[in-house]
Amino acid sequence: MSTLTTRARTFKPPSRIGKVSTSTIIAAAAIFVAAVLPFFYDSGSGFMNDATVALVYVVMALGLNIVVGFAGLLDLGYVAFFAIGAYTMGWLGSGFFNSADIHIGVAEQLQSQPGIHINWLIVMPIAAVGAAALGALLGFPTLRLRGDYIAIVTLAFGEIIGRIAVNSDEGVFGIGDFNLTNGRSGITPVDKIDIPLVDRFTTLNLRPWYWTALALALVVLFINFRLRDSRIGRAWIAIREDEVAAISMGIPTVRVKLLAYAMGAAMGGAAGTFLGSFYNVVNADQFEFSFSIFVLAMIILGGLGSIWGVVVGAIALSFINTRLIPDVLNDVPSRIGLDFDLTQLGFGIFGFLLVIMMVLRPQGLIPEKRHQAELTGGGLDGGEETVVEARA
Amino acid sequence: MESASIPARPPRARGEVVREFVSKYGLIAILLILPVAYGIQDLQDDGDLSRLATNIKDGLSNGAIWALIAVGYTLVYGIIELINFAHGDLFMLGSFVAFSMIGTVGLTVSSSFVPLVFGLLLILVVCMVACGTLNTMIERVAYRPLRDAPKLAPLITAVGFSFILQNVGLLWLGGGHRGVPDLIESQDVLFTILGVPITHGDILAVVVTVPLFFFMINFINFSRIGRAMRATAQDPQAARLMGINVDTTISFTFLLGGLMAGAAGLIYALYQTDVWFFSGFTAGLIAFTAAVMGGIGNLKGAILGGLIIGIIQQISDNRIGTEWTPAIVFAYLVLILVFRPQGLIGEQTREAG
């Protein structure tokens, strides 16, 4: 049995170099590296592809972190917001509704194409708002439920949305015959993102994609930091810790929880529009339960509630998924004489990681200073510095 | 400001009673929507209710399978308040064991009656024991260490094991559906009651599940271990103080749940003549809905819920389309959890905080 001494006794003022704290310096350095990274890689390379996807996952993970990490609401249906974002991009940025003829803010080539073609810069906020509304709507029934029931209800919602995605090529729930999602064939092609004054976004040059994703991630990161250290952030954490005490202190828990759902959903939706365009296809196979767990795993791995932890967790898991398993580890089995494809084990490895994580280090890689105490047993017993034993 | 004496309001107690009444019968009403709607349609189209009755009969047979799985969910939730996400996949592995054992034991469609019965009984035992043991092992490894952790931890671990078990299934029999030899000629009609055909499959479902249910109910209510389980579910601390070994009791609960899942796996394999590595996920959610509908933690509720969900599922499969059935079942799940979390016959569950 190992022993963990909880270090989170006092929130010491951050260490500084001159007037700037060390963590700010590290953060600035990391952002700088991220910004110049594309220059070290081929603009169309697989690495750039993976890196762009990783950044989008950072956005999603930060969104889910608000719901699960800050407010403590077990949301297992996050895929629903990815879906809303992606389908919004599919509906408003492709030839899917080919009888329509709407063009807003798009380049020459698209002006003559049938369908609805609206610039991503406009679609993205629309999708964010739509997702936020859906998030509040889906969150509403969960408000009076206990933790594990919230998990199940959100899971059920995620599945319902997923089923609607798969089956809505002929009406919804058997009503009508309107093709909403085109089922598993999906909506394709999807308009490329088009930012004025920037080079055209193509499949060959991934740099504009990457930098757009980076910008999105930085904006969302900024929002998260500001919210965490604000009145609303404190309210979320209070609710997570002790809802009865929180409401007794004057926090309108219903509104505050719905806000968490809405913000998390908005970020998921925004990320969804990006991926819809990036992948050039939006189809139902992208929206399975395992996606919700994947994003959840990122924030658990990184450290629930810890913003930088979540960023690291998202990047790590994304790369493991897109690079490590398919490219690096894939030849391991054959090298040791076994005859199967490691990608077939993806699921199981992932599940195994989840189990290991929760049993050995539930507080994640970069624990939120607060959460570490919570998960390793720091209690309200007015004791001196507590020596806490980790579970064996 | 001096406040005047405010007259006492009319008894609010009545309000509580009314709400209880409305939610219970509201749930029953919602459950009846589908059967009633299609019953009316049948009367208009065919002039009799035999199609609906057949749906219901099929639903009960299917529902018996869900009920067996639901029992596992409800017992585990009742005792440690954990939703065992991996339970559905355990059932799936049970069906895989059945599939493999059928091949190993050498049963085929041309096997004669007596060896068939003995063979199936043997396979039943193997399936049950395999799943029971696996469930107990999972509890020991994944849930016991996390018993005092915040609820998120064992939940995630359960999901992790769900994925692991699914992957085991994938590696074992591949990603596609595998056909099971139709050993009991499951679709053959034995006799017909009131226009409803009763098939071999229905008989199998009843013959295996009814004794198991009977056994479970009596075991939980009258045996020493059953008492220990109920005591631990109510108050683990007090149970410990009374000399009950809580750890063993919990392990035993998982064992029982696993046994039921194994049995369900065999029945499923024979009844549907099909096994698939992903069947556990949907089965798990359907069975969990059943457990919640009946009243989570309540054994009879799980059985009742399973049968009801089976009927709803069958009606949906037959009338709306199998692709929509999961969505409909999940919609019911949401409705129940939001408006009547205690289910049909459960007690009022604690609300958040």
Next chain:
Amino acid sequence: MSTPEATATPTLPPQGAAILETNHLTKQFGGLTAVDGVSFRVPERSIVSIIGPNGAGKTTFFNMLTGLYKPTLGSVVFDGKNVTTKRPDQITALGVARTFQNIRLFGTMSAVENVLVGQHARLRASVFGSIFRTPRVRHEERDAQVKAREVLTYVGVDKRRHDDAASFLSYGDQRRVEIARALASDPKLLLLDEPTAGMNPQESEGLTQFMRKLRDDRELAILLIEHDMKVVMGVSEQVTVLDHGEKIAEGEPMKVRNDPKVVEAYLGKQG
């Protein structure tokens, strides 16, 4: 040790305007009646105690006052407004604050953060304002921080402890932080649920004096649930006794203490 009579100095007669009034307040849980038709008032700027044997329904009563439980019957009027069906956060916003019998601090937050949460209802920062840190929000946060530390000092928490995680504070400090958190919302009525639990006589005396200070400095009314008779006798202007959910006596401390019904409730029938 000073005698109760010497320290009991009611500053206002209990016939002042009522800050809180309940009328036939009742709570039934299924077949059990926890609180039965309690009519009761707390005068402004007074200190009132509720006492009674264990299980008398005192905390249930409190929970109805703060909106955590919905009464089965009866009404609660606070500061002239009917709050019977209001949510706890609404009641807090109107000016009621409370502490809990078992300390319910936000353990992983620092003492200052706990008190900042206490101010939630008095702060106005919106999501937009928080994200963009408008000047108004910046000032509000800064003022809130200053005020939080002031309140903590006021209740007696050493400056060096202000940024400690609440779960690592000493028991006494935790109790103080809970009171600070309650005071942070600028309440007109403070509900303290067994505030001296776990305290030794000196600490209890300190708290008693502190309560008087609160009442006078901040013109607060204080409603206590207490078991420590010395505290009750020493600080209350009015004592209400509950037993089995019913009010069995009420009035000045000495009068209540000698009431035979009260004695019987605590000690059982005499022979």
